[in-house]
Structure formats: structure tokens, C-alpha cells
Amino acid sequence: MAAMKRHTLGSWLFILLGGLYFFLPLLGTFECSLRYRRGVYSVEAYRIVLNDPVFRATFTYSTILAVATIAVGVILVVPTAYWIQLRLPKLRPVVEFITLLPLVIPAIVLVFGYLRIYNSASVLPLTGSETATDVLLMFSYVALSLPYMYRAVDTGLRAIDVRTLTEAAQSLGAGWGTILCRVILPNVRVAVLSGAFLTFAIVIGEFTMASLLDRPAFGPYLQLIGANRAYEPAALAIITFAITWACIGLIQVFARRTPGQVAGAR
């Protein structure tokens, strides 16, 4: 009994230490963000940041890019992961390796690669116009988010009996499009949403690619403010954290609300 109490106490101690390690810097940043006015706490730094037209423009730009990245990522990853699970399971290690590459290769290497391949003198001069560069940036974000999106979708697909569900739908007259959209996708919705929110969080804060491709994204704005202001960067850091947590919260909400996703029969 005494040993069990010691064990529980030890666990709580570690949780407390972990919590302090994580929350203390955050609390410090939050406290700093409130000290814009001398001697009193205020939300002035937040007001300034949120009223800054550049903040709105860059945040909107990154949000649009994140939504496009998620859409292209889902269209690319869901059918690929589904087909690998259904027909090409032997290719799984190869695809997993490819999807992990963006974690291994630094973003700066990737973006210099893009600049060499897609510069204005190349066959495909994507950096020649702003719109084309936006498209290039979006595709580079798709590559960057691939490890998270693929893993999330693959885990979701492994949790359902893909083959039998596919065959059941086929025997009822469904074609591949119907199977993917009405049987597979709804059953991996939570996994896709997890991947989508992670992608959103990555794209919103990404700096290297947006900066080197010279696009007005939220990441370079964060860096700019951080280099030139005192209290606004702290407010921005808290806002960014809030966005990330909101994404994680939404994953949880959707995971609980999705009907029929409780495994097993009663």
C-alpha cells in the first residue's frame, strides 16, 4: 500500500515537473505580452497586432494557402494510402520512406532545390509570377506536411477493414469513386481531420519556404515583428499557440462527434 502511494506521488511529481517545464515559459510570454503599458497589465499588444493590416493580410494569405494545401494533400494522400493498403501492401515501406523525406531534408535545402528547378530561366518557370510562386509554395507545403498527413490517414485506414468494406460496396454496385467518397473517406474522417489540422498548424507558422520564395505569409511576418518590436512578438506567440490548440481541440471535437466510429460490436 505504501509502495503504491509512493508510486502515485512520483507520477504526480513528474507531471508537475513536466507541466512547469511546458507552462512556465508560456506563462512568462503571456505575462510579457500584457506589459505593453508601463505599470499595468493590458491587452494593448494584442489590440495592436490584431488591428495591424499586415497581420490580417499575412494571416489570410497563410490560411488560404493552408486550406489549399489540405485539399491537395487529401486528394493526393487518401487515394494513395487506400490503394497501398488495398492492392500494394508491399510498397508500404517505400511510400513511408518517401513521406518521411521532408522531415530528414531541411526546408532550406528543399526551397533551394525548387529555386534551381523552377526559376524564371527554367522549362517550368514557376517563380516567374506571383500566382505561380503561390502554387509552388502550396505544393512545397504539401510535401512538408506529407509525413503528418500520410501517417494520420494510414493509421485511420488500418483501423478499418478496408478490403472487406471495399468488396461489400463493390458487390452492391459501387464504383471506385463512390467507394472512396461514400465508404472510405467518411470512415477515416477523423484521421483526415487530424492530418488537416496538423497541416494547418505547420503552414500557418512556416517561415523558411515563404521567406525564400518571397511570399507575404504569416511566418515571415512573425519573424519581422519579433525582430523589431518588444511586446507584440509575445502577443503573436500566444495567438499562434491559441491557433494550434484550437486545431487540436477541433480534432478532439470531431473525433467524438463522428457517428459510427466506435470499433467493435456490442
Place this chain on the structure above:
Amino acid sequence: MAFLEIADVQKKFAESTAVEHVALGVERGEFVSFLGPSGCGKTTTLRMIAGFEVPSSGTIRINGLDVTRKPPNQRNVGMVFQSYALFPNMTVAENVGFGLKVAKRPAAEIGRRVDEMLKLIKLPALANRYPYQLSGGQQQRVALARALAIQPQVLLLDEPLSALDAKIRVVLRNEIRGIQRELGITTIYVTHDQEEALSMSDRIVVMSEGRVEQIGTPFEVYNFPKTTFVASFVGTPNILRGRVADPARGTIVIDGQEIVASRGFEDARGGDVRSVALRPETVALHELAGDGNRMAGTVEDVNFLGSIVRIRVRFEENAISLDAFNNPNLSLPERGHRVAVSFPREAVLALDAPPTASPAE
């Protein structure tokens, strides 16, 4: 021509042959079971009918139409899976109506048909439940309704009761057979459970190692097995090996004692090794009247099983089990005692030579 015709179908996977030259004709409205142990090719054959596997050779015709290479979604064949395979994101009603929605039928027609199907499976109150809110038996009923809703030409059931407990299995198999009779739908049922196959089927196809061993009614398959495999797989018969004495008369010498089989040994010569099958319920411990077979042996074991007592009598190489109905006046022999057993000539089933010993190979 049969409604469903499987003509000389073969399926090879890389080096191994899963199904070897299966030929079968199933009449409209017939209930045929594929019975055999795991890996005998019964599910592969079923999957070829469904279109999930393409035969390496041979043809499959449904209602005169060659469907061998047709994709599964164009065959109008309903399938019920062992794992139910209900769509977890859809309610019971949506599951049942899925095939009709895919076929772009009007909403009113879908609603009508779904109601009809739910009444058929006696679950009209569960239309709005999700699969995870149902028991295994209920899920399988819904899977059956979903397969039947599209009015398929052929209904295929792949071990649909294997995941259910024994009592529900018995109830559901009667329900499935009742619904099949009511709708008159041509049905292929895959199972490894002989009781299921014997109780439900119009005909049984017994399979082993990718080959069809015997096709016949449950009565024929049980009472007149053609091969050693069928005799041993269906029921719990005694298989006795001996040397043929007179092939034409059907006499065979088992451990030095001659008995007469119900028929002659085809394609056998005197001295050939052959097998006969003998069901435990046809053997008596005392001597039967008439000109039946008699053998003498030693009691090896006596097992009290409640309503019956199973006695094992050994000759030399061979042994037989016989069942005696339990009653308080029954005098049981003791182990090691010499006894005589007798059985009618009709009960001795002469089995065909195994394929490896056939002259063709």
C-alpha cells in the same frame, strides 16, 4: 443450362493452385453449400463468382451470361461476409439502402424497399441505429438485408455465422434458409461447419485441396460418401483399410477378417489396398440377425457421453467406434474384453481410391 454455371474453373496464385478444375451447375432458386476445411478453395471459388478474383482458366456464367471477367459491381451478385462488413458511418437503413442509392433509384422506392427488408429480417425498429449499436447476430441480419435489397441474381454467403455463438448460429441459419426459400433466390453458402451445410442445403459441394470431392444432397453426402476425405470430413465415421478380396462382390479383408461392402470396388483388383467407411450408429455390439458382417475385436475404450456410450473396439491395425444408446439396463463391456461387433452390408461404404493412387496419375 444451369442458372449459375461454373465450367472447369481454375485459380492459381503464383506457385500454388487454390482451385482446380471446379465444375458445377446451380439451378435457379437452389441453395448450394461449399463445405470443406480451411484452405480447400471454397472461399476462392465464391470470390470468383462474386468477381473479387479472376479465374486463371474456365468460365462462370450467370443466367446464360459470361461474367468471368466482369467487375464485381456489374454482376448484380449479393454478398454477405463473415465480418458483416457493414459501413460503420451509416445507419442500418442507410446500409440497407446503399446499393439502391448507388443504382440511383428514387428515394420513395429506396424507403419502401428498406422497410420491406427490415421487416424481412425482423428488425424494423433498428433502422436508425449504427452498426456498433447492434449485436453480432443483428449486424449479420442487416448485412443479409443489405445484400438482398438490390434483388441480386445470386446470393453469396461467406461463412456468415462463424463469428457468432452457437445458439444464435442455429437460429440464424434457420432464418437464412427461411428467407432464401421465401424469396426463391439462388444461393451459394460457404462453410466449414458440416451441421450447417447438412441442415440448410439442397446440395453440398465437398471440397478439399482445391478440388471438388463430391457433389450431392445432404442425404447422399452423409450416407454415401464417395471418397475417404468426404467420409472422414462429414460426420465421424470409422475408416477401415484392407485388401480387396473380390472387387466385383465388394469383399475386403480387414485385419484378417472378411467383410462385404454395399457395392463392388470399381477399378480395383484383388489385393489392392482400399478403404471402407462405417458410421458409428450402424455398428452393434451384439450380433445382428440376418447375413450382415461380423468382426471380432478387443474393447479398447468405453466413453460415457450422456445419452450415448461410445465404445472403441480394436482389431489389429484398424479400430472402430460404435455408439450404444444409454439406458439404465445397459451392460457395458470392460476394457480388454473380447467382443463381437456386427453391421449390415449396406452400412459398409466402399470408398473410391484416393486421387494419388488413381491410374490416371
